[in-house]
Amino acid sequence: MKYQLLGKGLAVGGFAVMLSLVLTRISFLVDERAARQRDAVRSVQQSQAGAQTLVGPLLQRACSEEWDSEVGEGKERKRVVERRxxxxxxxxxxxxxDSSLRSELRYRGLFKVNGYAGHFKLDASWASADxxxxxxxxxDGRLQCRPAVLWLGLSDVRGVRExxxxxxxxxxxxxxxxxxxxxxxxxHVELPEDWPAASDSAALAAHVELExxxxxxxxxxxxxxxxxxVTKSDWPHPSFGGRxxxxxxxxxxxxxxxxxxxSALASAAPRQVLSGAKLCEPATALAEPGDETAYPAAVAAAxxxxxxxxxxxxxDPVNPYVLSDRATKYGLLFVGLTFIAVALVEVLGRGRVRRVHPIQYALVGLALTLFFLLLLSLSEHLAFGIAYGIASAACVSLLGVYTAHMLGRxxxxxxxxxxxxxxYGLMYVLLQREQTALVIGSVGLFAAVAAVMWLTRGVDWYRMFDEALATAPTQAVPRAAAE
Structure with missing residues (x-):
């Protein structure tokens, strides 16, 4: 065929498009598993307790004042009692x-939920009772008050053990x-009815302990x-947020x-609580994986x-779904670089290695895409580094053996x-180095392109294509037509 090389190129390109669809489906699977992880967090929150926020302790007292006033004119004038x-x-x-926290992991099937149990000591003092x-x-106002109350608010009271x-x-x-x-x-705690006395301006101290x-x-x-x-914990991967x-x-x-x-000079929290401000819940484990520390811009703006x-x-700094999602995004680049590598071996070894059929390109690409599926499934049962090592070793062994037979050497x-x-080693470094992933990836790609250019610097592409067309099998001419 005259257009054999063109047909091969189109076939390889078509297989590359199909493999990109496979990678897209694997990416959807990663998203689905991540959603199930969030469902597991919701399940634990519904049956135990969610993220906790402590407010207080504060003092509060409900009072009323009554006084006599006259309303109306002339004969309609009368005395009434008003109240506020x-x-x-x-x-x-x-x-x-002072808090001491210990991690308490919970599981829903394969999915881990990071929980904690803490002992809190809160010491609060007021300069006076005024x-x-x-x-x-x-x-002539007559005052009446209920006993003062010391209270402490929580975002999820189900978490209180003691x-x-x-x-x-x-x-x-x-x-x-x-x-x-x-x-x-x-x-809350009710204070004595006679506190504070009219002449009492002494300071007040309160100590609260909480599990x-x-x-x-x-x-x-x-x-x-x-x-x-001051807080201490046995969890080695904290992420500090809030304001x-x-x-x-x-x-x-x-x-x-x-x-x-x-101090109150930096935070408006004391005034906010007294004025009835709300407790806005920031994104926690219910956010996208890896975004547990998010403090939404809407909360900051409000x-x-x-x-x-x-x-x-x-x-979890090594969230398997976050890393699997990031790895899958490199999938198409992997397939492209691998196809280029196979084509490069075929070109440089022309006459010494076997020609590679488009179906063989497709099988190599399929093995590459299966790596990401192996990585996702293994990382749910093993540490991510171990899962990555097993999946990459399996794919490297398979591709090495297959390529040896495919090329004949x-x-x-x-x-x-x-x-x-x-x-695979470069991609693992990219996954671990989030802050420097862009520079490492760009340098790696530049090195790959430079290597291809250097290895093919002496290739006469016109001559190679002319030889390929000259040696291509021609279509046989029927005898009847020749006569």
């Missing part, structure tokens, strides 16, 4: 939180719920005029220590309406297998 209800609130002058003393707005409170040196009974309408979940469990993320609202949070980063942190393979220090938080997320098979091993 109001709430007294006070944020602590100083708040110190903020809890009602003041009449009318000369709680205790000591106020003014006395242990108080802990009761469910809070008097705050925006932060109804939590618990709490949660999923993926822990946050604290810095409600004190000066807030200090403020730790002032000090130490991360090792055995866990992390972190300390936050925030700062006047949402409470400031200090936060830490318990993430064992040396070519070994060389091709070595080149594929180098390519």
């Amino acid at each position: 209800d109001f709430t007294l609130q006070a944020a602590p002058a100083e708040l110190t939180v 903020a809890m003393k009602p003041r009449a707005e009318h000369v 709680a205790s409170a000591t106020v003014a040196g006395k242990t108080r009974a802990v009761k469910p719920g809070t008097p705050n309408g925006e932060l109804a979940q939590g618990f 709490l469990v949660g999923i993926a993320r822990l946050a604290l609202v810095p409600v004190g005029e000066a807030t200090r949070w 403020f980063l730790p002032t000090a942190r130490d991360i090792t393979d055995q866990g992390f220590d972190a300390t936050w220090q925030v 700062a006047p309406e949402c409470l400031d938080t200090l936060a830490v997320s318990f993430i 064992r040396r070519d098979g070994i060389t091709f297998g070595g080149a594929m091993a180098l390519l």
Whole structure:
């Protein structure tokens, strides 16, 4: 055929398009498995507890004032009793939180959910009790108040295993719920009815201990005029978020220590809580894989309406679905580079190696695409590095053996297998080096193009194509037509 080379090129291109469709389907499968991972997180959250945010402790007291007033004119004039209800609130002058966290992993089938259990010690102090003393707005106003309440709000009260409170040196009974309408979940402690006395301006101190469990993320609202949070955990991969980063942190393979220090000069949280701001939940494990630490721009933009938080997320830096998705994005590039490598061997070894049929190109490309499916399936059962090693070793061995028989020389098979091993090694580096992946990938591609140009620098492409056409088998002419 005169157009044999053109037909071969079109066939290889068609197979490349088909393989890209296969890679797209594998990418959809990765997305599906990632969605099932998020479903597993939701399932654990529904049956245990979700991401936790602590607000408080704060003081609150419901009061009312009644006074007499006259309405109407002349004979219609009469005396009535009017009333106003109001709430007294006070944020602590100083708040110190000491927490110790230990990881508690949960599983739903193959899917792991990062959970934690923590012991919290919260020490809050108020400079005086004046903020809890009602003041009449009318000369003959009669004031009545319910007992003051010390309360602490939580985003998911199901995570409370145990709680205790000591106020003014006395242990108080802990009761469910809070008097705050925006932060109804939590618990509260009622103070004595006669506190504070009219002449009492003494400071107040409260100590709260709490056993709490949660999923993926822990946050604290810095409600004190000066807030200090010290936390320790055995989780080695924290991601700090919220509105403020730790002032000090130490991360090792055995866990992390972190300390936050925030004052009311930097955070509006004390005023936000007293004015009834909402607790806006940021994206956690329900976000896209690898995005557990996200603090949405919408939340940041709505700062006047949402409470400031200090936060830490318990993430997996080696998320198999994130890495599998990133690897699949390199799939078409892999197929293209491999086809170029096979064509290069065929061109440079012309006369010494067998010609490669388009179907053989397709089989090589199919083996490459199956690598990504193997990687996804194995990474659900094994550590990602081990899964990658097994999948790449299997594909390199298969391609090396097949290429040796395809080209007719064992040396070519070994060389091709070595080149594929180098390519898989480069992709593993790209997956691990997220910050430098672009520069490594671009340098690698430049090196590949440079190698092809150098190896083919002496090839006379016109002569090669002319020889291919000259040696192509011609169509036989029927005898009847010749006569």
